[in-house]
Amino acid sequence: MWKFTVRRIGIMIPQIALLSILIFIMAKMMPGDALSGLIDPSIDPATIEAMRDRLGLNNPWHIQYVDWIKGVIQGDFGQSFRFKMPVTELISQRLINTFWLSLATLILTYLIAIPLGITSGRYNDTWADRLITGYTYVGFAAPLFIFALIMVWIFGFHFGWFPTSGSVKPGLSPGTFEYVLSKINHLMLPALSMALIATVTTVQYLRSEIIDTKQKDFVVTARAKGASESRVYNRHILRNSLLPIAAFFGYEITGLIGGTIFIENIFGYPGMGQLFLESITLRDFSVVTTVVLIFGIASILGALISDIILSLVDPRIRIK
Amino acid sequence: MSFLEVKNLKVHFPITGGLLGRTIDHVKAVDGVSFSIEKGKTYGLVGESGSGKTTTGRAIIGLNKITSGNVLFDGQDITNLRRSKMSARRDIQMIFQDPYSTLNPKKRVFDIVAEPLRNYENLSKREEKKRVQELLELVGLSPESIHKYPHEFSGGQRQRIGIARAIALKPKLIIADEPVSALDVSVQAQVLNFMQKIQKELGLTYLFISHDLGIIKHMCDRIGIMYKGRYVEEGTPEDIFTNPQHIYSRRLVAAIPDIDPRKREQQLQFRRTVKEEYEQSYNDYFDDKGLAYQLQPVSDTHLVALPGRG
Amino acid sequence: MEAKKIHLPDNTKDTDRSPSGWLIIWREIVRDKLAYASLVFLTLIILFVYGVSLFLDQKEIVTVDLFSIHQPPSKEFWLGTDYGGRDVFGQLIIGTRNSLSIGILVTLMTGIIGITVGLVSGYYGGKIDNIVMRIVDFFMILPFLMIVIVFVSVSPKYTILSFSLIMTAFLWMGKARLIRSKALQETELDYVQASKTLGSSNLKIMLTQVLPNLSSIIIVSMTLNLAANIGLESGLSFLGFGFPESTPSLGTLVSYARNPQTLEFRWWIWLPASLLILVLMLSINNVGQALKRATDARQRRG
Numbered sequence: 001m002w003k004f005t006v007r008r009i010g011i012m013i014p015q016i017a018l019l020s021i022l023i024f025i026m027a028k029m030m031p032g033d034a035l036s037g038l039i040d041p042s043i044d045p046a047t048i049e050a051m052r053d054r055l056g057l058n059n060p061w062h063i064q065y066v067d068w069i070k071g072v073i074q075g076d077f078g079q080s081f082r083f084k085m086p087v088t089e090l091i092s093q094r095l096i097n098t099f100w101l102s103l104a105t106l107i108l109t110y111l112i113a114i115p116l117g118i119t120s121g122r123y124n125d126t127w128a129d130r131l132i133t134g135y136t137y138v139g140f141a142a143p144l145f146i147f148a149l150i151m152v153w154i155f156g157f158h159f160g161w162f163p164t165s166g167s168v169k170p171g172l173s174p175g176t177f178e179y180v181l182s183k184i185n186h187l188m189l190p191a192l193s194m195a196l197i198a199t200v201t202t203v204q205y206l207r208s209e210i211i212d213t214k215q216k217d218f219v220v221t222a223r224a225k226g227a228s229e230s231r232v233y234n235r236h237i238l239r240n241s242l243l244p245i246a247a248f249f250g251y252e253i254t255g256l257i258g259g260t261i262f263i264e265n266i267f268g269y270p271g272m273g274q275l276f277l278e279s280i281t282l283r284d285f286s287v288v289t290t291v292v293l294i295f296g297i298a299s300i301l302g303a304l305i306s307d308i309i310l311s312l313v314d315p316r317i318r319i320k
Numbered sequence: 321m322s323f324l325e326v327k328n329l330k331v332h333f334p335i336t337g338g339l340l341g342r343t344i345d346h347v348k349a350v351d352g353v354s355f356s357i358e359k360g361k362t363y364g365l366v367g368e369s370g371s372g373k374t375t376t377g378r379a380i381i382g383l384n385k386i387t388s389g390n391v392l393f394d395g396q397d398i399t400n401l402r403r404s405k406m407s408a409r410r411d412i413q414m415i416f417q418d419p420y421s422t423l424n425p426k427k428r429v430f431d432i433v434a435e436p437l438r439n440y441e442n443l444s445k446r447e448e449k450k451r452v453q454e455l456l457e458l459v460g461l462s463p464e465s466i467h468k469y470p471h472e473f474s475g476g477q478r479q480r481i482g483i484a485r486a487i488a489l490k491p492k493l494i495i496a497d498e499p500v501s502a503l504d505v506s507v508q509a510q511v512l513n514f515m516q517k518i519q520k521e522l523g524l525t526y527l528f529i530s531h532d533l534g535i536i537k538h539m540c541d542r543i544g545i546m547y548k549g550r551y552v553e554e555g556t557p558e559d560i561f562t563n564p565q566h567i568y569s570r571r572l573v574a575a576i577p578d579i580d581p582r583k584r585e586q587q588l589q590f591r592r593t594v595k596e597e598y599e600q601s602y603n604d605y606f607d608d609k610g611l612a613y614q615l616q617p618v619s620d621t622h623l624v625a626l627p628g629r630g
Numbered sequence: 631m632e633a634k635k636i637h638l639p640d641n642t643k644d645t646d647r648s649p650s651g652w653l654i655i656w657r658e659i660v661r662d663k664l665a666y667a668s669l670v671f672l673t674l675i676i677l678f679v680y681g682v683s684l685f686l687d688q689k690e691i692v693t694v695d696l697f698s699i700h701q702p703p704s705k706e707f708w709l710g711t712d713y714g715g716r717d718v719f720g721q722l723i724i725g726t727r728n729s730l731s732i733g734i735l736v737t738l739m740t741g742i743i744g745i746t747v748g749l750v751s752g753y754y755g756g757k758i759d760n761i762v763m764r765i766v767d768f769f770m771i772l773p774f775l776m777i778v779i780v781f782v783s784v785s786p787k788y789t790i791l792s793f794s795l796i797m798t799a800f801l802w803m804g805k806a807r808l809i810r811s812k813a814l815q816e817t818e819l820d821y822v823q824a825s826k827t828l829g830s831s832n833l834k835i836m837l838t839q840v841l842p843n844l845s846s847i848i849i850v851s852m853t854l855n856l857a858a859n860i861g862l863e864s865g866l867s868f869l870g871f872g873f874p875e876s877t878p879s880l881g882t883l884v885s886y887a888r889n890p891q892t893l894e895f896r897w898w899i900w901l902p903a904s905l906l907i908l909v910l911m912l913s914i915n916n917v918g919q920a921l922k923r924a925t926d927a928r929q930r931r932g
Contacts, residue, residue, distance in 0.1 A: 015768050026777075029784045137919075141911040143861035145868050146904045149887050153901075157894040164890065258775040265869065265888070276776060277869060280783050288780060295773045303771045381827050414827045422820035426842040439829040485828065 004311045012304050019296045020072075023289055024065050030285040072293065078286035082279070087290045091275070095294070097167050098271035101194075101263070102256050104187045106249055108195035109202065114242070116199070117206025121241075122233060124211050132203065139200035145262040148193040152266060155189060162189040165268025190267040194259045198252065202245055209241040243313040250306030254299040322356035322392075323525055324380070324493055329353045329389035331372070331379045349375040351549035351611070352389070357493075357542075362519070362526040364540030366533060366572070372549040373529045374417075377495045380527070381414050393493070410440050413486040417498040419478035423470040429456070429481055430466035436488045455484040460514065476507035483515070487522060495527045500535065512539060533576050537561060542621075545569050550612040552605075555622035565624040567605045568612075571598050655846070658924030665920030668913035675910070679726045691720040692876050703898050710898040712886055718899055725878040726906060732794055732879070733860035739798040740859075741852050744805025749844075751806070752813025753836050763810065766803040774800050775865075782871040790877065797862065805851060812847055816840045846925035853918035857911040864907050880907050 059067075071078070077087035120132040139147075156164040163169070167186050172179040213219060214237065222236050223229075260273035268274075272291055279287035330353075332346040350372040357363040365373040378384045380391050382401070391399045393412065401409075413436075416422040423432055433452045437443055443451065453463035459480040470478055479499060486494055499515070500508040512535065519526060528539050536543055537557055544554040545568065553560065553569045564570045574594040578587050604627065606612060612625040659665050694716065701711040709718040751762040781796045782788065816822065817840060825835045860880075866872035867881025868888075883903035887893040892900065 011764070015771070018768055019772070022772075022777075026780050026784070030780075031784075137915070138912065141857060141915040142908055143865055143911065145865050146884065146907055149884065149893065149900070149904060153887075153893055153897070157890075254771060254773060257773040261775055261779075261869070262865065277779075280779060281870075292773065292776050292780060295776060299771045299773055378823075383823055383826060409827075410829060412827075414824070416820040416824055418820055422824050424821040424825075424839055424843065426845070427839075435825065435830065436828040482824070485824070489828075 005308055008304060008307050008311075012300055015300050016297060019300065020069060020293070021065070023293050023296065024068060026292070027068075027285060027289045028061065030288070031283065077290040077293075080279075080284055080287050082282045082284040082287075087287050090287060091272070091290060091294070094270060094272050094275045097269065098260055098264070098273065100183070101187060101191060101260060101269065101271055102253075104191035105194045105198065105256060105259070106252065108191050109199045109252070110245075110249075112195060113199040113202035113206060113245070117203045117245075118210065118233075118238070120203065120207040121210025121214075124207070129207075132207075136200045136204050136207075139197055140204070142197065144194065144197045144259055145266060147197055148190070148263055148266045151189060151193045162186075167270050186269070190263045190269055194256070194263050198255060198259065202248065205248075206241055206245060209244075210237055213237045213240050244310065247306050247309035247313055250302035250304070250309070253302030257295045257299065323359040323394060324527070325356040325390075325392040326376070326380065327354050327390040327392070329376065329379060329391065330387045331375050331384050332387045348549050349384075350379060353544075353546070353549075353551055354389075354615075355544050355551070355554060357525055357527060359492075359525055360519075360523055361541040362528050362539050364536035364543040365527065365529045365546060366531065366536050366543060367546035368531060370548075371546040373531075373546050374497050376546070377414070377497050377527060377529050381412055381495055382409065383414075410436070410489045411492040413489065413491040413494050415479070415482055415486050415494060415496040415499045418502050419475045419482060420470075420502070422482050423478055425470055428467050428469060432470070432481060433466075433485050433488060436485060440489055451488070455488055456481075458487075458518070459484040474507075475503050476511060479503060479511055480514070483511075483518070487518060487524075490522065491524070493525045493527065495529070497529045498531070499528075501530065501532070508535070515539075533561075533572060545572065548611055550625065551615055551623075552612045552625045553623065554615060555619075559619070559622040563622070565618055565622070565626070566612075567598050567601055570594055655921060655924045659917070659920050662920045662923070665916045668916035672910075672913050672917065675726070676730065679723055679730065682723050683727045686720055686724060688724055688877070691717055691724060692878060700896060702896075709902055710896070712883075712899050713889075713892070718883065718902070721878045721883055722880075722902055722906065725880045725883055725903060726910075728873060728877055729860050729864055729880045729907075730910075732790065732863050732873075733856050736794050736797045736801065736859045736863070737852055737856045739794065740802040740805055740855065741848070743798065743802040745809050745841075745844075745848060747802070748806040748809025749813050749836055749841065752810040753817050753832070753840060755814065755817070759810070759814075763807070766807050766810075769800065769803045770807070772800075778866065779869065779871045782866070788874070790873065793872065797859070797866075801855075801859070801862075805855070808847070808851055809844060812844050813840055816843050846921075850918055850922045850925060853914060853921055857914035857918065860914070861907065861911055 075088055077091075079085070080087050080090050083090055116132050116135075120129045123129055152162075152164055155161050163186050167183065168179060169182040169186075172182055219232060219236050222232050227235070257273075260271060261276060262273075263269065264271045264273035265277055272295070276288060276291045279285070279291070329350055330348070331350040332348050334343040335345045335347060336343055353372070353376055355363065365376060367373045375384055379386050382398075386400050389399070390397060398409075398412075430449070430452055433455055434448055437448055437451060449466070452466055456463050456465065461477060461480055461484070465473075470481070473481065479502075483499075496515070500511050503511060515526070516539070518524065526539070528536065530536050540557060542554070542556055543560045545552050545560070545566070547568050553564065553566045560569060561573055564573050571594050574591050578584070605625075607627075613627050614625060615623040616626050617623050618626075659669065695711075699711065699713060703710045709722060712718055712721070747762060747766075751759045778796055778800055781799075782793060785792050785796065822835055822839060825839050830839070863872055864879060864881030864884060867879045868885045870885060872881050873879045880903045884900050884907070886896075887900035887904075
């Protein structure tokens with residue numbers, strides 16, 4: 001177990017290094033640099049050139065890379081050219097919003113997936129199973145952005161049940177009960193839209209896993225020994241099928257990130273995904289770089305956590 | 321000069337482990353094996369699974385990399401030669417154990433049997449078809465079956481297709497790795513007799529690998545018994561079956577079932593004695609790692625791994 | 631006398647041929663009603679879209695006409711017009727064609743790269759395999775969408791080709807991983823070892839022995855990829871990082887819904903394209919799933 005964890009972290013370190021290089025290359029491909037955000041257009045070009053020299057922007061690329069990494073480690077991501085403020089400040093509020101959105105999505109995903117998956121697997125080939133399978137079929141094919149658009153069109157605009165943009169009703173002060181309620185209200189539709197699509201693979205996995213386990217010898221033996229059906233399911237089948245699913249949440253992070261870009265855009269939700277798109281359109285590249293770096297590291301960490309949990313659940317993985 | 325000579329053959333597989341995945345040890349699948357085969361004869365290699373007999377065969381034909389030692393074929397050193405660079409390779413062919421995985425399920429019989437011909441001989445489509453049909457007839461299959469897929473044949477028929485493919489290039493040596501183990505007993509004899517028939521017709525030399533002493537006795541002119549990558553005994557069938565010297569061989573020979581039911585009690589008693597002897601004298605016949613010693617000659621034809629010089 | 635048949639070996643060629651794997655798969659699909667209907671529907675859509683777009687002038691359709699902005703569906707404009715007064719129906723046809731074309735192009739390119747890398751990596755195994763798979767793992771964890779968007783937005787001289795190259799550059803890894811694991815399994819089988827002893831070169835074994843055994847999994851995964859790639863392209867176009875407006879795709883039409891006014895009141899602009907994407911992806915997936923079942927059944931019977 002510890003051996004696996006150490007080795008797995010050993011794999012992660014070069015991954016993060018590779019990620020940082022990739023992002024650095026992307027940053028170098030982008031027009032403009034840290035100075036473009038700071039400098040008044042009336043300043044004489046010679047002075048800019050001097051400042052460039054002083055800030056090390058004319059250094060060879062590997063020295064610039066090291067400087068950049070040093071800054072990143074100290075939490076200095078540079079200046080936003082658009083908002084004229086440090087990227088760190090700009091990001092913090094957005095990051096919290098996206099965190100809540102992702103959390104709500106994950107919770108909803110599991111809340112939907114587990115009962116559906118269990119019903120579908122336990123009572124397979126009944127009408128309930130066919131209905132659920134039909135839903136997974138459509139959900140598997142439906143692109144998130146189209147599903148979300150239709151959701152917001154129907155429930156947001158047509159019925160008016162949910163707000164169609166923002167993360168909280170303006171004018172409420174943080175900490176009050178109304179504020180929290182409004183936050184949840186704003187979260188519901190985007191999180192539900194994402195969860196209804198994201199849950200599909202989990203439902204399918206759980207269903208086939210339960211159907212497989214049902215025929216395994218140890219379950220047949222448990223039944224033959226006279227264990228009640230609910231005991232067979234709770235003690236024998238679910239224990240084997242649910243654990244891997246719990247471990248998948250780390251892998252979900254990569255998917256969630258792609259999802260938040262669409263969802264935040266469609267629901268006008270002020271999170272990281274929206275900030276990313278805005279910054280790209282405004283060519284505010286220090287923000288873009290930071291967002292990609294943060295999400296990249298989040299994905300790598302997510303995969304790390306999932307791998308470690310899976311290795312606890314399934315000893316065969318450890319041997320690899 | 322012998323036709324095939326194997327000198328002190330070693331095949332070791334690395335075991336990787338630890339945090340960095342370095343090589344920490346080796347599995348000594350074959351650990352110093354020497355033997356030679358005369359032309360036109362059948363040499364039997366016996367042992368339990370994991371004894372290294374299959375690896376020996378695969379190393380000779382070049383499927384496993386030889387760690388050290390030499391393989392001489394018809395006077396030519398073929399140790400670790402690249403397949404493509406060697407003309408001698410077409411003279412050595414192999415029959416595999418599993419008739420189900422040895423034939424590509426996506427290929428028709430025609431393409432399967434024609435594969436070696438296409439690699440080595442420049443035949444026209446017509447000649448090629450004729451040759452394949454001849455080969456199929458030779459192994460007792462209808463020439464019309466060339467457009468069928470392997471899954472349409474039984475295990476015994478598939479093994480015949482495998483044999484047809486192996487003899488397509490008119491090889492001189494065939495390594496038969498448990499050629500009948502996967503087949504029903506009723507089919508086994510059929511395939512074995514057929515192999516003996518084509519041996520005579522084509523003047524083949526066999527290296528016959530099996531765990532079944534009964535088959536080995538039926539087929540072979542000379543026998544080597546392997547245990548944990550080493551030889552424990554080598555000799556003629558008479559040496560091995562009537563006068564086994566090593567305790568391991570004795571136990572193997574004792575395990576051959578006897579069809580006479582009246583002797584059952586006697587046989588059981590005999591086996592029990594051998595088992596006791598095996599357990600008592602295990603340390604005399606194997607070194608402290610449980611491996612066999614060097615072979616020592618006990619007669620002109622008979623070699624046994626007994627403790628002695630080393 | 632006339633009943634006596636003369637057996638000519640050359641005549642056996644077709645009569646004695648066993649049905650090939652493809653024929654069996656085809657039969658399975660025809661038997662699966664949903665998949666068969668999807669396949670017919672897809673064929674009709676493809677024929678219609680590519681056929682009609684031959685007679686449509688893309689330039690004319692994407693030209694702004696300020697006199698007919700935001701018109702609801704009418705006889706002249708079957709699905710109304712967008713904010714530039716452009717005919718939505720015409721854009722829908724051209725958009726479907728463009729989306730399908732790029733979907734197919736990207737699927738083929740990722741397929742070729744993925745199959746090559748996966749086959750080599752799985753066949754040789756060992757160190758090469760280790761390194762390749764580490765790289766593939768790394769790219770598969772990355773937030774794909776973000777990185778593609780960044781590359782799209784910074785790529786100089788942005789064209790449809792560069793767009794599909796960027797997509798391909800970050801999409802081949804999944805295929806490589808899949809093919810690699812299957813190739814690894816196949817390579818362990820005796821028929822590959824047999825081919826080696828029969829004197830076939832590694833290249834020949836990979837292409838003529840291992841590859842045919844991967845064909846069913848390749849077809850299945852390429853079909854499913856095609857659906858995913860169409861979804862991805864339209865998603866990127868929806869966000870404004872796919873096709874330029876002068877080459878409409880289905881996603882471009884949907885992207886007009888990013889304007890809340892359009893989303894709420896002018897459904898005819900974005901809804902048909904959305905539904906079309908949905909139906910296209912469903913149909914392609916149906917065919918893919920049926921193929922998957924067909925090939926699985928074959929393996930079970932093995």
